[in-house]
Amino acid sequence: MSRLLTVENVSSGYGLTPVLRGVSMHVDTGEVVAVVGANGVGKSTLLRTITGLVHPTGGDITFDGVHITGLPAHRIVSHGLAMVPEGGRLFTFMTVMENLELGAFNPTSREDTQQSLHEVMELFPILRERRAQRAGSLSGGERQMCAIARALMSRPRMLMLDEPSLGLSPVMLEKVFDLIRMVVASRDVTVLLIEQNVADALEMANRAYVIEHGVIAKTGPGAEMLHDPDIQRAYMGL
Numbered sequence: 319m320s321r322l323l324t325v326e327n328v329s330s331g332y333g334l335t336p337v338l339r340g341v342s343m344h345v346d347t348g349e350v351v352a353v354v355g356a357n358g359v360g361k362s363t364l365l366r367t368i369t370g371l372v373h374p375t376g377g378d379i380t381f382d383g384v385h386i387t388g389l390p391a392h393r394i395v396s397h398g399l400a401m402v403p404e405g406g407r408l409f410t411f412m413t414v415m416e417n418l419e420l421g422a423f424n425p426t427s428r429e430d431t432q433q434s435l436h437e438v439m440e441l442f443p444i445l446r447e448r449r450a451q452r453a454g455s456l457s458g459g460e461r462q463m464c465a466i467a468r469a470l471m472s473r474p475r476m477l478m479l480d481e482p483s484l485g486l487s488p489v490m491l492e493k494v495f496d497l498i499r500m501v502v503a504s505r506d507v508t509v510l511l512i513e514q515n516v517a518d519a520l521e522m523a524n525r526a527y528v529i530e531h532g533v534i535a536k537t538g539p540g541a542e543m544l545h546d547p548d549i550q551r552a553y554m555g556l
């Protein structure tokens with residue numbers, strides 16, 4: 319397995335407020351890696367920093383051997399990194415189809431728009447049925463599918479998902495996790511998953527990191543962390 323993403327001693331925050339204080343982590347090609355932690359510890363900030371939406375105040379981020387630290391977000395997408403933001407953030411007044419097409423807007427993926435559309439609709443057939451519907455009128459689960467599909471339209475090597483289970487019922491949550499498993503199995507894509515559903519995330523992940531107060535407090539194989547009494551007590555209510 320080769321190293322795909324390396325985050326080295328990265329600090330970042332908003333204005334004068336530091337959030338991440340020297341975070342180091344990595345993701346290898348083909349892995350599913352989970353980042354878990356309580357509300358407000360900096361999980362979304364970590365993803366925003368990797369994708370260039372928040373600029374780090376220190377440290378270094380390398381993707382596929384390229385230093386991407388401080389690059390503008392659109393340049394980072396063209397290196398093959400795509401994010402499904404918290405809540406999906408679809409363009410609610412646009413149709414499903416328009417949302418998907420926008421996902422392929424980047425110069426590196428635009429030529430393949432038709433092929434990518436075909437692929438994501440094979441993967442999520444419901445989106446073919448709903449293609450002319452406004453994204454704002456989709457159900458919660460359909461919205462997550464559309465958001466994941468839009469991210470896949472950029473033909474990423476790595477997909478980063480920020481709490482894809484947010485606001486979903488337990489049944490829908492299972493479905494969305496199945497979808498993520500399906501994407502991992504059927505596409506050549508590596509996954510970085512942020513989750514508050516710690517048990518589900520650890521079950522799915524090859525490896526995981528726990529963030530506490532802006533630093534990595536613990537890391538290990540998902541299966542091992544799932545049975546870690548400290549983690550069970552702190553995050554799984556056991």
Ligand SMILES: Nc1ncnc2c1ncn2[C@@H]1O[C@H](COP(=O)(O)OP(=O)(O)OP(=O)(O)O)[C@@H](O)[C@H]1O
Pocket residue numbers: 332335337355356357358359360361362363364514
């Ligand atoms: N745009 C912003 N401006 C100022 N502070 C922010 C901004 N976005 C987030 N923060 C603060 O940074 C801290 C980390 O936020 P972040 O969204 O990364 O947390 P999180 O771990 O994703 O939490 P959650 O599980 O609730 O999504 C929080 O204290 C939050 O209030």
Ligand SMILES: [Mg+2]
Pocket residue numbers: 361362363404480481
């Ligand atoms: Mg968050």
